[in-house]
Amino acid sequence: MEEGKILDIAHVSFLDMIKVMITMSGAANAKGTLIRNALSTADKIKEVSYDTFDDYLAAIENTTNPIAMIEGKSSHEGEHVFGLASCPFGPSIKNYMSVFEKMPDGYADFTAEFNKPSRVTDMYRVGEGAGVSPFCSVHQPMRSAVAEKITIDGKKIKIYQLGCKSGAGKKGFAEKWIDESGVSKDVVDKVLDNHMCCYFLKIVE
Amino acid sequence: MTKKDKKKRVLIVDDEEDMIWSLQKNLPNENLQVIIFTASSGEEALSILEKTKIDLIVTDIRMPGISGIDLLIAVRNTYPDIEVIVMTAFPSSESKAEVMEKGGLRFIEKPFDIKEMRDSVHSALKMDSHFEGKMTGIRLTDIVQIHHLSQASTVLRINDDGREGVIYFSEGTIVHATCDDLVGEEAFYKLMSFKGGTMETFYMDKFPESTISTPVDVLLLKGTLREDERDGNDDDLKDFDPELSPASEMLDEEGPPAAIYEPELEPINDEVYPAETNNEEKEEDMDELKELLTEFTNIPGVNTACLVGRDGFLLHSVALSGIDAEMIGAIASSGFGASEAMGKQLQKGGMSMTMVEYDNGPVMFSPVGSEAFLVIIADKDANLGMIRLKIKKHARDIEQKAGI
Numbered sequence: 001m002e003e004g005k006i007l008d009i010a011h012v013s014f015l016d017m018i019k020v021m022i023t024m025s026g027a028a029n030a031k032g033t034l035i036r037n038a039l040s041t042a043d044k045i046k047e048v049s050y051d052t053f054d055d056y057l058a059a060i061e062n063t064t065n066p067i068a069m070i071e072g073k074s075s076h077e078g079e080h081v082f083g084l085a086s087c088p089f090g091p092s093i094k095n096y097m098s099v100f101e102k103m104p105d106g107y108a109d110f111t112a113e114f115n116k117p118s119r120v121t122d123m124y125r126v127g128e129g130a131g132v133s134p135f136c137s138v139h140q141p142m143r144s145a146v147a148e149k150i151t152i153d154g155k156k157i158k159i160y161q162l163g164c165k166s167g168a169g170k171k172g173f174a175e176k177w178i179d180e181s182g183v184s185k186d187v188v189d190k191v192l193d194n195h196m197c198c199y200f201l202k203i204v205e
Numbered sequence: 206m207t208k209k210d211k212k213k214r215v216l217i218v219d220d221e222e223d224m225i226w227s228l229q230k231n232l233p234n235e236n237l238q239v240i241i242f243t244a245s246s247g248e249e250a251l252s253i254l255e256k257t258k259i260d261l262i263v264t265d266i267r268m269p270g271i272s273g274i275d276l277l278i279a280v281r282n283t284y285p286d287i288e289v290i291v292m293t294a295f296p297s298s299e300s301k302a303e304v305m306e307k308g309g310l311r312f313i314e315k316p317f318d319i320k321e322m323r324d325s326v327h328s329a330l331k332m333d334s335h336f337e338g339k340m341t342g343i344r345l346t347d348i349v350q351i352h353h354l355s356q357a358s359t360v361l362r363i364n365d366d367g368r369e370g371v372i373y374f375s376e377g378t379i380v381h382a383t384c385d386d387l388v389g390e391e392a393f394y395k396l397m398s399f400k401g402g403t404m405e406t407f408y409m410d411k412f413p414e415s416t417i418s419t420p421v422d423v424l425l426l427k428g429t430l431r432e433d434e435r436d437g438n439d440d441d442l443k444d445f446d447p448e449l450s451p452a453s454e455m456l457d458e459e460g461p462p463a464a465i466y467e468p469e470l471e472p473i474n475d476e477v478y479p480a481e482t483n484n485e486e487k488e489e490d491m492d493e494l495k496e497l498l499t500e501f502t503n504i505p506g507v508n509t510a511c512l513v514g515r516d517g518f519l520l521h522s523v524a525l526s527g528i529d530a531e532m533i534g535a536i537a538s539s540g541f542g543a544s545e546a547m548g549k550q551l552q553k554g555g556m557s558m559t560m561v562e563y564d565n566g567p568v569m570f571s572p573v574g575s576e577a578f579l580v581i582i583a584d585k586d587a588n589l590g591m592i593r594l595k596i597k598k599h600a601r602d603i604e605q606k607a608g609i
Contacts (some may be wrong), residue, residue, distance in 0.1 A: 041584055
């Protein structure tokens, strides 16, 4: 532990709590609990309708868009592909690392568990390789669930998580969702060069 | 005669050395002054019985060589005054135990508390002195139930005053029977009508043929009802173990019991997880999965069967109206995960079937593959042995149909 650093316990206790959850009830159950927690938060978001896709983008810009409210401003990279420059958990991870120098044990197992095919990740089109840390199991399903509260021109939208990048720069790709969305993997790779997270928004006809 | 000579003699038979050691060490106490003999096989037990007067035998049911059932039959035929307690991993409810006791047979469920075993031994030995010389032999229905519950693969031969019949068990299921010139179910019912005789079991690598597909509990119920009709009274119903069987109203000459027993159940998975790709194969698998889960809820007293991912998200369920299967799955996953984590911490290996008992009935859990587990919610008087058997029988199919 590095001396002279202030630990942001409001956030970093969550990081250690994940480790405790893994120890107490296994990675699969911990994953389920975090996803359930994320869905519970998403459930509190009010439904929003936008007349046009441009209105949707404008709402991101002024952070009134529910997705922007949970993760900050994302940028539209064209063809409904979005990039998020900063991971919402970045500051907490950075603070934790600055004090303890490494992330808690068990995170790799947890991340592998999140990337496994499962009904819940299928339902929200997340994971499948796009998980690079346990926080992805909170962020990605929460975004997908929030998207269910949004309509554009009266039509529902679906989010496909295409890829994510760890703090160390390692990229994770969700081949399944890349294939299903029809977005080129090269495009995802390029978006991740300058962003931490990449997703596709589909307007359901 | 010395005081020591008045002590009752108990023979413990089990191929698990730990069990023998534990009972030998812990069973006798101030209130239960007994002399313990031990045998690690049925053969050894018979050898001890030839040389030593034994008052009570406590035997495991599944042993290599002469099984607990073979031993039981031999004891009933040769030493009818000896009390027997059968240790089995397949639980029986109180009423089942009561029925069995009437036939001179006691069950104790493994694992058991030593106090529970002491009470059983104490009670058995007291009963012995009370009913000395008046014990009747074990009945065919008891033997059939024991074979069924222990999932035995064996052949049971019954002789009664020149008449002979054979029942073939494959993993506890009756697959074939012969009696005089009858074959199949009719042969079985004929055997059920035998009023006495001797029984022996033996092993056979291959059964001659398969002529019976009716579940054992239905066979027993039908057999008992036929006997009723024949005898013109209801007394024989006491021979039938209601705990092992679906309710009598489930008995259907035309089809399986499931056709009649229809509790207020609702499959809820489709609403929870709309299928992304609705191909026919998947739908068929889901239908079959529902059928498999319904096999559990068709057991009287079982009201909910859920298949839950290890992450706590429901994969499929047949749940009693009003039960939030989604929430049950999430909570069960925590309990299951915690129990598994404890096993890992204690280096006890993977988790197998387990049960949590509540005031109003048990909840059973069983892993299904490496990614899911079953949750079976039952009432207090549900037949736990039947649930366990169905879990063992269907776990692999469920895993396959759920694609996990």
